[in-house]
Amino acid sequence: MRIAALLLALLASLPLSGQYxxxxxxxxxxxxxxxxxxxxxxxxLQREPIVIPVVVHVVWRSAPENxxxxxxxxxxxxxxxxxxxxxxxxxxxxxxxxxxxxDMEIEFCxxxxxxxxxxxxxxxxxxxxxLRQVCYNSLGGHDAIDPSQYLNxxxxxxxDGACGDAPLPGQTDPVPPAEDGVFIRPDxxxxxxxxxxPYNLGRTTTHEIGHWLNLKHLWxxxxxxxxxxxxxxxxxxxxxxxxxxxECPTHPSLSCGTADMFMNxxxxxxxxxxxxxxxGQKERAWAAISTYRxxxxxxxxxPVSAFEPQQTLTDIRLFNxxxxxxxxxxxxxxxxxxxxxxxxxxxxxxxESPTGGGLFYIDTRSFISGIYYIKIRNEGKIHTKKxxxxx
Ligand SMILES: [Zn+2]
Numbered sequence: 001m002r003i004a005a006l007l008l009a010l011l012a013s014l015p016l017s018g019q020y021x022x023x024x025x026x027x028x029x030x031x032x033x034x035x036x037x038x039x040x041x042x043x044x045l046q047r048e049p050i051v052i053p054v055v056v057h058v059v060w061r062s063a064p065e066n067x068x069x070x071x072x073x074x075x076x077x078x079x080x081x082x083x084x085x086x087x088x089x090x091x092x093x094x095x096x097x098x099x100x101x102x103d104m105e106i107e108f109c110x111x112x113x114x115x116x117x118x119x120x121x122x123x124x125x126x127x128x129x130x131l132r133q134v135c136y137n138s139l140g141g142h143d144a145i146d147p148s149q150y151l152n153x154x155x156x157x158x159x160d161g162a163c164g165d166a167p168l169p170g171q172t173d174p175v176p177p178a179e180d181g182v183f184i185r186p187d188x189x190x191x192x193x194x195x196x197x198p199y200n201l202g203r204t205t206t207h208e209i210g211h212w213l214n215l216k217h218l219w220x221x222x223x224x225x226x227x228x229x230x231x232x233x234x235x236x237x238x239x240x241x242x243x244x245x246x247e248c249p250t251h252p253s254l255s256c257g258t259a260d261m262f263m264n265x266x267x268x269x270x271x272x273x274x275x276x277x278x279x280g281q282k283e284r285a286w287a288a289i290s291t292y293r294x295x296x297x298x299x300x301x302x303p304v305s306a307f308e309p310q311q312t313l314t315d316i317r318l319f320n321x322x323x324x325x326x327x328x329x330x331x332x333x334x335x336x337x338x339x340x341x342x343x344x345x346x347x348x349x350x351x352e353s354p355t356g357g358g359l360f361y362i363d364t365r366s367f368i369s370g371i372y373y374i375k376i377r378n379e380g381k382i383h384t385k386k387x388x389x390x391x
Contacts, residue, residue: 042102090275
């Protein structure tokens, strides 16, 4: 009986219209993303806002899909409002949710836009030989630019009617690095150009980047959660049954015994009715960065050339790792390097700019035991080494 009721409810909640917000519920079937073991509240203490460099890959078939630079830039503006609680809707959040409204302290900088004409229709959701075509030059799309250093957003047509999707880094079957990013349909991207209502305020990308930072839908697993059985693993978002697909409800809207935070970015509510992330979501997102995406900490906003996908320095070796009192880098014989070392919470613990190449010694006696990330930067190229201090 219970299963029958669940099936009926699931069927009732399936999108009936030609388009819908996000395809991630399908990706999660039988694949519950678990919250990572993380450093909890510690991870949100004492740090600067992170600035995530973004590469936008416009992969177009029909001319309108080749969206303008202005439309791309409008999306970056939306992200920089939504992830800093600077969006106008933040002021409309019901008083009951105000105490948990979070400034995510995450910003975005556009470092490159690539443009690729393709003859594959709906390439954003097409696979060949198990590979997501839009992510590969060889399959009609465009290669990612170093996903450990950049957020790659592919803007491309789809076959599933959804506005977007994005894998969670903590899902049980993570995607290959080459396909790690966010996928958005061109008419759901940005806040100008061909973006069309009700998805014309850039919130699909805000939502999908939420997934990319390991945030789940507020109702938990599946299309909806009518029996209130699954949760988003975040304590300060109320348990919720519905997805609010294409809706713009009024507060209070109740399910699972409490008022729903339908205006949270991780719902399917219309763009105009989305308003906030919470402190709990912020903690989960920041934990995901230090756990799964440490390369973003201290990443560079220097523009990268779309025609130079290899942005990594080679010929750098790290000696004496794990280290106690010292470590050393073998640097190529050229130019000036910037060497910055970050701890697991993203705090800068060392920075120096040695000139020339050769062996560069680093005194690590003041470092406490643990994992560190060494960023070596030269002419806009970055290489990351993982350093383990053991005593
Ligand atoms: Zn989603």
